Amino acid sequence: MNVAKTAAVLGLAYGMAFFVGVRAQQPAGDGPRYAGTALVRPAEYREWVFLSAGLGMNYNAPSPGAPPPTRQFFTNVFVNPSSHRSFMQTGKWPDKTMLVLEIRASSGDGSINKAGRFQTTVAGMEVHVKDARFPDGWAFFSFAGGKDMAEPLSGENVAPCVACHVEHAAVERTFGQFYPTILDAARRMGTLKPGF
Amino acid sequence: MNVAKTAAVLGLAYGMAFFVGVRAQQPAGDGPRYAGTALVRPAEYREWVFLSAGLGMNYNAPSPGAPPPTRQFFTNVFVNPSSHRSFMQTGKWPDKTMLVLEIRASSGDGSINKAGRFQTTVAGMEVHVKDARFPDGWAFFSFAGGKDMAEPLSGENVAPCVACHVEHAAVERTFGQFYPTILDAARRMGTLKPGF
Numbered sequence: 001m002n003v004a005k006t007a008a009v010l011g012l013a014y015g016m017a018f019f020v021g022v023r024a025q026q027p028a029g030d031g032p033r034y035a036g037t038a039l040v041r042p043a044e045y046r047e048w049v050f051l052s053a054g055l056g057m058n059y060n061a062p063s064p065g066a067p068p069p070t071r072q073f074f075t076n077v078f079v080n081p082s083s084h085r086s087f088m089q090t091g092k093w094p095d096k097t098m099l100v101l102e103i104r105a106s107s108g109d110g111s112i113n114k115a116g117r118f119q120t121t122v123a124g125m126e127v128h129v130k131d132a133r134f135p136d137g138w139a140f141f142s143f144a145g146g147k148d149m150a151e152p153l154s155g156e157n158v159a160p161c162v163a164c165h166v167e168h169a170a171v172e173r174t175f176g177q178f179y180p181t182i183l184d185a186a187r188r189m190g191t192l193k194p195g196f
Numbered sequence: 197m198n199v200a201k202t203a204a205v206l207g208l209a210y211g212m213a214f215f216v217g218v219r220a221q222q223p224a225g226d227g228p229r230y231a232g233t234a235l236v237r238p239a240e241y242r243e244w245v246f247l248s249a250g251l252g253m254n255y256n257a258p259s260p261g262a263p264p265p266t267r268q269f270f271t272n273v274f275v276n277p278s279s280h281r282s283f284m285q286t287g288k289w290p291d292k293t294m295l296v297l298e299i300r301a302s303s304g305d306g307s308i309n310k311a312g313r314f315q316t317t318v319a320g321m322e323v324h325v326k327d328a329r330f331p332d333g334w335a336f337f338s339f340a341g342g343k344d345m346a347e348p349l350s351g352e353n354v355a356p357c358v359a360c361h362v363e364h365a366a367v368e369r370t371f372g373q374f375y376p377t378i379l380d381a382a383r384r385m386g387t388l389k390p391g392f
Contacts (some may be wrong), residue, residue, distance in 0.1 A: 046377055047277070050246030050272070050274070053270065054313060054314040055270075055312050056312030057312035057313070059310060061311075068376075069311075074251075078246070081243070104252045110373065110374075111373045112360070113253055115253065115285070116250055117250065118248065118374045119248045119249065119376055121376065122376075140258065171309070175307070178307070178314045180315055
């Protein structure tokens with residue numbers, strides 16, 4: 001092989017390595033971004049992997065005799081794609097996992113619909129992040145009101161959420177019992193908590 | 197520039213062009229695949245872009261005096277990512293768009309849940325494809341029973357679906373009126389049908 005050919009092959013190899021490198025780094029690019037201690041609102045979460053949706057779910061029993069709620073909200077859950085890929089292979093959430101809970105108002109009355117409910121406007125957005133930077137390994141954030149950054153929730157605001165996730169989550173701190181594809185993967189991988 | 201250096205640069209350029217070419221082709225890779233006239237079940241649709249979910253939706257009014265349905269189904273809608281990207285830029289569905297309707301059973305009773313409903317097992321899957329290979333430009337497919345391939349629905353099975361989508365869809369043949377982010381994008385782009 002002459003010098004020119006060798007150099008060309010090395011150049012090609014370098015080009016390949018460069019692009020493979022760029023592509024290999026991309027998945028990590030969908031993880032959390034911080035401004036100081038605040039989490040930056042993930043702008044692209046609607047293109048992330050959808051886990052499931054609920055309607056009108058509530059973990060607290062209604063008070064006896066209370067009227068049914070006048071409004072019912074859908075709750076859509078999304079996860080960043082690189083963490084989802086990792087979960088599907090291991091049954092565990094890698095560091096830098098972000099789960100977004102998007103809360104949407106619902107309507108039954110619109111266009112040709114005659115029964116049931118469909119989703120309308122965004123009513124809230126919460127994010128649950130697994131990151132070794134937090135003392136607990138996980139943190140909750142609320143982006144209520146469409147704000148661009150949020151500090152980790154702390155103190156009494158979030159203590160009941162943390163306690164409930166620690167006690168009742170099927171997979172680490174996450175409610176995999178309500179996300180069918182996650183439940184299946186964790187069952188296959190043997191990473192469900194006892195009792196599930 | 198000596199020969200070796202020139203060759204190395206050309207090799208790098210070739211490497212770049214090769215990988216840019218590969219990446220540029222990837223978006224088209226999420227479109228429909230056929231085996232003869234049958235559509236191959238899109239295996240990765242759960243990683244596609246989620247458009248919205250409904251619960252218990254029905255376009256037909258219940259019969260007077262009929263009891264409420266004993267089972268309520270969630271309907272999740274996903275679209276292939278390259279077509280979604282294109283829609284967000286143009287407000288139009290490009291050729292080779294695939295919308296997947298995943299039908300899931302629901303439960304209200306599980307784990308700590310006390311009200312509302314969450315998603316459980318897959319109960320059906322339908323696909324709506326825009327492709328110039330069909331006389332009408334669009335075709336419906338049903339993958340009921342988890343089959344791997346499906347012929348386009350035809351005749352009386354699908355005529356009411358087609359007629360309803362032609363008459364009532366907000367965006368081309370699709371019910372964008374029930375997908376909030378699509379509705380917003382089409383409104384912004386001026387591609388909603390009159391009346392929406």
